[in-house]
Amino acid sequence: MISLLGYLPFIQRIYRQFKSGQAGPGPSAGQQSIVETRFLRMTLDHDTGEMNGNVLEGAFAGRSLNQLTLDQLLELLTECTREDEESAQLLRAYLGRVHGDEWQQSQADSQAAEVSGGMTHREAYEILGLEEGADEEEIRAAHRSLMQKLHPDRGGSTYLASKINRAKEVLLGKQ
Known part of the structure; x- marks a missing residue:
């Protein structure tokens, strides 16, 4: 070669x-x-x-x-x-x-x-269980609630936790 x-x-x-x-x-x-x-x-x-x-x-x-x-x-x-x-x-x-x-x-x-992980705003809202147009407070509350249930330290998966984190970032414009 x-x-x-x-x-x-x-x-x-x-x-x-x-x-x-x-x-x-x-x-x-x-x-x-x-x-x-x-x-x-x-x-x-x-x-x-x-x-x-x-x-x-x-x-x-x-x-x-x-x-x-x-x-x-x-x-x-x-x-x-x-x-x-x-x-x-x-x-x-x-x-x-x-x-x-x-x-x-x-x-x-x-x-x-x-x-952006290929994630659209629509997908991000779906992951967080929110309606499109939710405000920052609703996004943060949904993120916090899901992470408390699905964080790897609490028996959840790393994959789901990363998707939830990514959804919050996409919706809050932190790309």
Whole structure:
């Protein structure tokens, strides 16, 4: 397996060329570069500048990158970032080439949803057993009552306690 760190300058140069619309100084008689990381095997066609790859590991193993939606690619990026930074860097180069700046906005939107735990105001009201539009005092009282019953120290689950805490944060705007 080729270590990506040694190829990082090469990948960065390729990425800059892709962003500027250049595939290289001229035709290269069908040459391709192949870089393999833990999660990805990527190819770059020197003539066309086309970049593609296959997923080697993880939730999308066995699939070609060009078959994945942007949301799926971002899921893969999250997995790569967690497990293998070399794969994440390579996937970022691919995303920049294929999706331009769009992927970064989608990633930011995705991260914002993660920060809020993906919880909507409606879900938060339901978790706390409140009607939409409840005021701060009602939210705090419902939170306190539920935590007294469901806190892990009182035999409740950590999962439920975290959901109750998150619901209060979402409704009180502490995201």
